[in-house]
């Protein structure tokens with residue numbers, strides 16, 4: 001997010017989902033789309049099979065999309081920057097880049113050019129394991145496509161070099177003039193239903209709604225007036241900083257709405273200690289999650305089908321959520337609870353409906369200003385939608401980037417924080433599977449998906465399994481410097497030799513007791529995609 | 539602009555875009571031609587021939603879903619010959635399956651049942667001889683009873699052309715023809731990913747939503763449109779509700795983007811968590827660190843929190859308080875949450891787990 005914002009001036013998906021079906025080339029990297037965004041995966045497969053769209057996959061795992069790809073670059077996990085620099089090296093040295101576009105719409109090209117010079121296909125092959133020839137083929141194919149879209153997900157962001165990875169995708173896209181056109185762009189696929197909306201609404205430590213900086217005096221004044229309160233100009237702490245500060249005692253009280261860091265955060269043993277150190281932990285959720293179990297106060301709230309409101313999807317489309325059910329027991333909507341608390345704290349917040357809150361949102365959020373519940377009754381609108389007449393925005397940065405000129409960033413490759421060694425010879429990546437979602441609070445309580453996928457499996461390459469004498473379905477023990485767990489094995493070529501994969505959906509095998517909390521310095525995202533482990537039969 | 543052509547359907551002349559089929563052209567004029575196998579955005583196969591029409595100068599009836607219009611064409615959709623052919627087809631389908639509407643989940647929304655009614659057929663002229671297939675009861679999501687299959691092939695096209703999951707196909711031919719996963723496997727042992735597109739397109743009760751069985755008749759269900767709560771695609775979906783329970787979840791092609799009626803397994807079959815007995819129903823408070831969580835009233839909970847938060851704020855300042863909002867909550871809730879921390883508490887310590 002931070003990466004795209006710095007490059008273009010906006011961190012959102014530049015283009016729309018349906019454009020993927022009608023473009024010339026899709027480059028998918030760090031996204032297991034058919035499992036994590038199945039309906040987008042479906043459109044990509046349709047594009048390839050029915051529209052003749054070319055697909056390049058850059059991913060260490062042999063994901064389902066590989067079957068549909070014209071070229072698959074299987075890089076070693078954490079070497080994305082090198083691969084992207086390599087692609088650009090070929091494109092620049094062969095003169096295949098969009099010279100006019102680069103000249104007119106971007107800045108920083110010379111520095112980029114100098115940096116990528118040393119990333120020759122041969123050099124990149126040494127770092128990433130991607131054959132030089134394949135890299136060249138992919139580079140030429142991408143550069144020669146009229147319109148090419150890059151899509152990525154957490155396989156790109158969950159590294160200590162996550163922000164650099166994102167900037168690299170943006171570099172490549174701009175280099176070939178693909179940003180600001182239909183069917184092009186750089187498109188982060190959001191993992192959770194309302195990540196985009198939570199960001200848009202200012203659930204971030206440094207910005208108010210619509211990314212208005214808390215440190216900017218004009219913005220602050222505007223919100224002080226709108227909210228009738230004095231506001232702090234000091235940017236707050238990020239999630240991982242909050243966790244650390246809870247452990248050190250700098251944070252005394254933590255209010256968690258609908259999240260379960262006890263299963264989702266890296267290095268879980270540590271997280272538990274940090275949370276238990278708080279004077280007050282408030283958890284508001286629909287279930288007694290792992291985090292709620294250690295809270296001081298647990299507040300029961302409504303699920304998505306029991307309330308009205310809006311979600312903003314990954315393509316910036318603001319869509320209605322509607323109440324279909326009465327909530328159980330005394331559960332209230334999250335917003336009613338917040339208002340109840342605010343009243344007790346001496347700051348009355350009174351609303352009669354979600355719609356009334358939305359009206360307040362649109363009055364302080366310029367990109368949402370033109371949206372009303374009535375306008376999105378039948379079909380959601382994509383922000384920016386500044387006026388009631390505006391039809392919403394299908395793709396961003398047409399003619400001009402939000403920040404003016406698009407900014408190339410020269411980036412050097414940096415290896416992952418923790419690499420396999422003698423003691424911990426395997427590389428562990430984590431992620432999701434089709435049948436489950438996030439920390440599994442919801443899907444492990446759904447009968448169908450659980451029947452199809454009842455437990456966490458450790459995906460191991462057949463060669464490794466043979467060496468270790470592990471058979472399919474056997475219980476194995478996985479140990480990192482931070483913890484150990486047991487789960488059944490799944491022998492599959494999806495995992496490259498030397499790499500294993502696990503999902504983080506299950507309490508029974510909480511993979512995040514193993515993962516490395518090392519953070520990307522800008523994005524503050526932990527390195528879930530690479531840590532060193534050892535593997536043995538249990 | 540493309541040149542338009544003139545043709546006549548049921549005595550009405552129309553200027554139409556070439557390249558359309560007779561079916562498309564008639565539909566655009568508001569003329570109803572019944573179909574079974576036809577499904578928009580998939581290949582026209584002309585398999586069921588329920589859509590037959592008379593075309594002047596043609597030697598026999600033609601399947602309107604496959605026949606392109608041509609200049610001067612004269613089409614009749616409602617002649618005795620057309621109706622006789624349609625009745626024959628439908629009676630054959632009826633008699634070669636086990637169409638017992640009394641126990642069928644599709645009763646009231648079955649396209650075969652509707653056709654029988656529309657064609658005013660009392661009973662088939664042939665003996666009813668169901669094939670006697672064992673139903674596929676292998677999983678809790680999709681129920682398959684091929685005794686009700688009319689071999690329209692919609693499920694196959696949906697699986698291959700809409701979802702591109704490439705699981706379903708015809709096996710055998712002729713009177714032994716069957717649809718299903720490769721090697722005649724049941725769903726759970728196949729490569730099926732349970733997107734449920736096949737059950738959504740099946741015109742009869744052959745492929746149905748298993749958990750909806752006996753959970754409510756179509757006309758008893760209340761339909762509410764909403765947005766999926768799982769991934770960032772934000773699929774539009776209909777929840778079908780009875781007695782405060784979600785009976786089933788369906789996509790709806792009329793809703794357009796972002797999913798045009800398609801869903802995945804999580805959206806379609808992953809919603810039963812909402813009525814799970816584990817749901818929290820009352821506020822809980824742990825009054826002392828070493829005690830258990832105990833039920834409380836809302837007022838007690840609010841007071842407990844407000845007292846503690848105020849004390850912390852007073853003793854250590856607002857920046858000793860932090861909040862984590864949620865990518866699963868609505869915009870309205872996230873907005874109020876950050877407003878609460880910023881305006882009511884006075885800190886910018888607010889983040890959410892989207893980084894993850």
Ligand code: SF4
Pocket residue numbers: 680696697701703704705706729730731732733734735736737
């Ligand atoms: S559920 Fe989806 S994948 Fe499975 S057979 Fe039906 S259409 Fe194909």
Ligand code: SF4
Pocket residue numbers: 686687688689690691692693694717739740741742744745
């Ligand atoms: S199962 Fe349903 S959709 Fe598939 S061929 Fe039979 S009747 Fe048609």
Ligand code: SF4
Pocket residue numbers: 037038039040766767768769770771772773797800801802803804805806
């Ligand atoms: S139905 Fe599947 S693809 Fe659609 S939003 Fe829900 S989880 Fe995502």
